Amino acid sequence: MIKNTLQKIYLGLIFILLYAPIITLVVLSFNNSKTRAKWGGFTGKWYVALFQNEQIMNALYTTLIIALLSALIATLIGTAAAIGIQAMRKRVRTAMMAVTNIPMLNADIVTGISLMLLFIAFRFSLGFATILMAHITFNIPYVILSVMPKLKQTNRRTYEAALDLGASPIYAFFKVVFPDILPGVFSGFLLAFTMSLDDFVITHFTKGPGVDTLSTKIYSEVRKGIKPEMYALSTLLFVSVLILLILVNVSPSSKEGSTRKYVSKKSKAARFVFRRLVPAVMAIVIIAGGFFYGSKRSVSGDNQVIVYNWGEYLDPEVITIFEEETGISVVYEEYETNEIMYPKVQSGAIAYDVVCPSDYMIQRMIENDLLAEINFDHIPNIKNIGTQYMEQSRQFDAENKYSVPYCWGTVGILYNKKMVEEPIDSWSVLWDETYKDNILMQDSVRDAFAVALKYLGYSLNSTDLDELEAAKALLIEQKPLVQAYVIDQVRDKMIGNEAAIGVIYSGEAIYTQLENPDLEYVIPKEGSNVWIDSWVIPKNAKHKENAEAFINFLCRPDIAKMNFDYITYSTPNIEARKLIEDPAIRNSTIAFPDASELERCETFQFLGDENDVLYNELWREIKSK
Amino acid sequence: MKSKKLLAGPYLFWSVSFIIIPLLMIFYYGLTDQDGAFTFANLAKITTPENLKALGLALLLSLISTLICLVMAYPLAMILASMNVNQTSFIVLIFILPMWMNFLLRTLAWQTLLEKNGVINSILSFFHLPQLAIINTPYAIILGMVYNFLPFMVLPIYNVLVKIDKDVINAARDLGANNRQTFFKIILPLTVPGIISGITMVFVPALTTFVISDLLGGSKILLIGNVIEQEFKQGSNWHVGSGLSLVLMIFIILSMALIAKYDKDGEGTAF
Numbered sequence: 001m002i003k004n005t006l007q008k009i010y011l012g013l014i015f016i017l018l019y020a021p022i023i024t025l026v027v028l029s030f031n032n033s034k035t036r037a038k039w040g041g042f043t044g045k046w047y048v049a050l051f052q053n054e055q056i057m058n059a060l061y062t063t064l065i066i067a068l069l070s071a072l073i074a075t076l077i078g079t080a081a082a083i084g085i086q087a088m089r090k091r092v093r094t095a096m097m098a099v100t101n102i103p104m105l106n107a108d109i110v111t112g113i114s115l116m117l118l119f120i121a122f123r124f125s126l127g128f129a130t131i132l133m134a135h136i137t138f139n140i141p142y143v144i145l146s147v148m149p150k151l152k153q154t155n156r157r158t159y160e161a162a163l164d165l166g167a168s169p170i171y172a173f174f175k176v177v178f179p180d181i182l183p184g185v186f187s188g189f190l191l192a193f194t195m196s197l198d199d200f201v202i203t204h205f206t207k208g209p210g211v212d213t214l215s216t217k218i219y220s221e222v223r224k225g226i227k228p229e230m231y232a233l234s235t236l237l238f239v240s241v242l243i244l245l246i247l248v249n250v251s252p253s254s255k256e257g258s259t260r261k262y263v264s265k266k267s268k269a270a271r272f273v274f275r276r277l278v279p280a281v282m283a284i285v286i287i288a289g290g291f292f293y294g295s296k297r298s299v300s301g302d303n304q305v306i307v308y309n310w311g312e313y314l315d316p317e318v319i320t321i322f323e324e325e326t327g328i329s330v331v332y333e334e335y336e337t338n339e340i341m342y343p344k345v346q347s348g349a350i351a352y353d354v355v356c357p358s359d360y361m362i363q364r365m366i367e368n369d370l371l372a373e374i375n376f377d378h379i380p381n382i383k384n385i386g387t388q389y390m391e392q393s394r395q396f397d398a399e400n401k402y403s404v405p406y407c408w409g410t411v412g413i414l415y416n417k418k419m420v421e422e423p424i425d426s427w428s429v430l431w432d433e434t435y436k437d438n439i440l441m442q443d444s445v446r447d448a449f450a451v452a453l454k455y456l457g458y459s460l461n462s463t464d465l466d467e468l469e470a471a472k473a474l475l476i477e478q479k480p481l482v483q484a485y486v487i488d489q490v491r492d493k494m495i496g497n498e499a500a501i502g503v504i505y506s507g508e509a510i511y512t513q514l515e516n517p518d519l520e521y522v523i524p525k526e527g528s529n530v531w532i533d534s535w536v537i538p539k540n541a542k543h544k545e546n547a548e549a550f551i552n553f554l555c556r557p558d559i560a561k562m563n564f565d566y567i568t569y570s571t572p573n574i575e576a577r578k579l580i581e582d583p584a585i586r587n588s589t590i591a592f593p594d595a596s597e598l599e600r601c602e603t604f605q606f607l608g609d610e611n612d613v614l615y616n617e618l619w620r621e622i623k624s625k
Numbered sequence: 626m627k628s629k630k631l632l633a634g635p636y637l638f639w640s641v642s643f644i645i646i647p648l649l650m651i652f653y654y655g656l657t658d659q660d661g662a663f664t665f666a667n668l669a670k671i672t673t674p675e676n677l678k679a680l681g682l683a684l685l686l687s688l689i690s691t692l693i694c695l696v697m698a699y700p701l702a703m704i705l706a707s708m709n710v711n712q713t714s715f716i717v718l719i720f721i722l723p724m725w726m727n728f729l730l731r732t733l734a735w736q737t738l739l740e741k742n743g744v745i746n747s748i749l750s751f752f753h754l755p756q757l758a759i760i761n762t763p764y765a766i767i768l769g770m771v772y773n774f775l776p777f778m779v780l781p782i783y784n785v786l787v788k789i790d791k792d793v794i795n796a797a798r799d800l801g802a803n804n805r806q807t808f809f810k811i812i813l814p815l816t817v818p819g820i821i822s823g824i825t826m827v828f829v830p831a832l833t834t835f836v837i838s839d840l841l842g843g844s845k846i847l848l849i850g851n852v853i854e855q856e857f858k859q860g861s862n863w864h865v866g867s868g869l870s871l872v873l874m875i876f877i878i879l880s881m882a883l884i885a886k887y888d889k890d891g892e893g894t895a896f
Binding site: 021099201234 | 635636645676679704738867
């Protein structure tokens with residue numbers, strides 16, 4: 001009796017461990033506040049918003065169709081393979097099984113990378129098809145390993161008896177062998193489906209532009225904070241599977257109602273559910289999704305523009321308006337850092353039409369001859385961009401030939417007035433022992449080094465080894481005080497009072513202040529980084545005129561204003577600034593700092609490939625200390 | 626019988642194209658430099674102090690998580706195996722069910738749970754208990770690994786446990802073995818294939834993860850998976866990345882050898 005209770009308690013604890021995060025996600029899906037750091041009251045609005053969010057619905061559809069197709073194809077190939085392997089001599093069989101084990105045992109990261117290398121070497125353009133092939137590859141072993149044990153249990157004599165009685169091999173197979181291995185085939189299919197659904201790493205390496213599964217969509221949202229619609233979607237998926245399982249298991253006549261432990265006799269109810277209901281539900285979802293997807297894609301064709309932009313760096317509404325006004329369909333893809341974007345453009349595996357890199361990266365792309373000259377005759381709205389920003393752009397684009405400024409800002413310190421005593425005006429606070437574990441540092445090489453170099457009084461474009469070593473030593477000294485290295489998660493963490501001080505981009509600072517009035521932003525007196533992100537057109541762009549139309553559209557004052565409201569990063573569009581309703585924001589010193597403050601700030605420059613490697617190495621030394 | 630073998634043909638083609646050739650590509654990239662000349666320099670990169678530390682830490686954390694998983698999973702599998710079949714099938718499915726909630730979201734949810742002002746700490750402070758400060762430390766990473774990979778330890782052990790012939794156990798008891806003896810002399814040795822399979826299925830993904838350390842370690846803690854991911858996605862030096870992947874493959878080959886030795890018939894599969 002005691003043993004029984006103990007067992008129950010133990011099971012209960014394990015279930016709490018397994019399901020605590022899931023309950024958290026379900027709760028978050030009803031959170032009225034957009035950031036996960038704050039509980040803003042109960043709401044069901046995300047469930048409504050979900051079905052209007054085209055990107056998420058597209059990702060869901062891609063995920064489901066890839067899972068279904070890859071599981072189906074893997075089941076076909078895998079089942080046939082299992083039968084074939086079973087018939088082989090023992091030595092060959094062992095070799096085949098060893099190969100089968102490779103994708104199961106190999107690290108996801110290695111499998112993903114190896115497939116990516118293959119696709120790029122053979123000039124497959126990365127996209128839907130490559131993800132599908134990758135998923136089939138890692139799904140087949142699950143099917144083989146599910147079918148093999150069932151095959152071993154089948155009695156070969158019955159098959160031979162069927163042949164003796166005059167059945168053709170195919171007829172005998174489907175009448176005698178197949179019913180016996182069917183449970184294995186089915187559980188293999190279901191496993192493959194689940195694995196494909198849950199995969200992130202392999203998709204991460206094999207996907208192309210404009211194609212996102214839920215996993216990769218979530219990963220790109222991690223830096224900016226997950227959209228609450230995503231929680232709502234996960235909850236819906238989870239609940240529907242749960243209901244399905246309960247239906248199968250609770251039905252009284254089902255004695256062996258499971259997908260995995262089949263015994264030959266299965267109840268009719270379970271059979272009905274698994275053979276008819278599950279496929280029916282899946283089919284409905286896929287077909288409905290297909291219509292949904294098709295209706296969205298019907299306008300497309302060749303008249304498109306492939307945009308590659310920072311995550312959360314454009315109001316989705318703007319794209320809709322652009323598509324309606326011009327009839328050009330937009331394929332939209334996001335990246336998290338300049339360094340992730342660069343190799344993708346450089347490799348030429350994907351022909352982007354318009355990209356939005358930062359200053360120093362534009363310089364690098366120009367130097368490596370990756371950019372096309374923009375035809376400014378097609379961009380009359382360039383007149384709205386302030387001349388000072390065009391002047392500033394000359395630092396990296398000497399003749400203003402390749403880039404059109406989109407957003408700009410500074411890097412500074414965001415601090416919580418309730419948690420910090422004295423007002424902050426210097427980088428030195430990032431080395432203050434009193435704020436141990438309360439500091440959020442930028443997780444990117446140049447930004448982190450800029451802080452240390454500026455604090456030491458050097459240029460943030462330093463290539464002097466002694467200066468860099470000094471900066472490295474300083475950053476290593478700082479590491480024990482740092483709570484976490486983050487990029488855009490600074491935002492959520494500062495809003496949620498998780499830390500007292502964070503290094504942040506000015507655009508994010510404006511948003512955080514709206515959510516949490518205790519926060520204050522400052523550009524330290526030692527100076528900082530002032531940056532510009534600009535639109536450029538890669539040389540291998542296939543739709544250059546559409547790209548120029550897109551850039552021109554974004555320079556329209558009303559559109560630039562929409563984007564400013566959405567992303568809160570400073571706009572170089574003077575006419576757009578005049579349209580901002582709230583005078584506090586229109587004249588905000590965070591969004592539009594005085595020229596005197598900017599004098600102390602520098603723009604990043606591209607320092608050459610060798611110095612890039614040097615910076616990266618020093619940074620890794622810091623991170624692994 | 627001949628025609629049956631032909632059924633493996635498509636798979637043979639597929640596995641050569643998408644398993645063997647890609648692996649050879651990694652070898653090619655790992656053993657050449659950017660001009661295509663043969664070199665061992667990429668492999669040697671593993672010996673730099675930073676990379677060695679990342680590898681060492683990854684080994685340590687994944688070993689600890691594997692051990693915790695084993696200790697937690699074995700009793701669990703025994704409890705599951707001792708239940709009647711109908712209930713068990715449901716419970717086993719419960720382990721697969723969380724996978725329908727995205728892996729990244731599940732791991733992110735731990736952030737919300739573990740943060741300084743997170744759910745767990747709010748509950749603890751409500752009861753005036755000391756605060757839990759493990760977010761952004763290696764402990765949080767271990768928790769994330771155990772959480773994500775526990776099912777891969779439970780299922781193989783469970784699968785071999787239910788296959789044990791009850792008569793064998795009864796025979797042992799008839800011959801006078803007590804509970805302890807039955808467990809150590811009969812049950813444990815018979816479940817070795819499942820244990821080995823579980824260990825590799827937890828150890829390898831834990832060793833190579835970069836997502837869990839990223840999300841729960843605050844990017845402060847660099848594991849070998851993070852180093853490789855950065856070489857590909859940020860540093861854009863694919864040759865070094867491939868070289869380091871080759872080093873990782875040593876551990877994977879070791880796992881395969883272990884399985885081949887202890888689990889000849891493939892009984893200990895998770896699924």
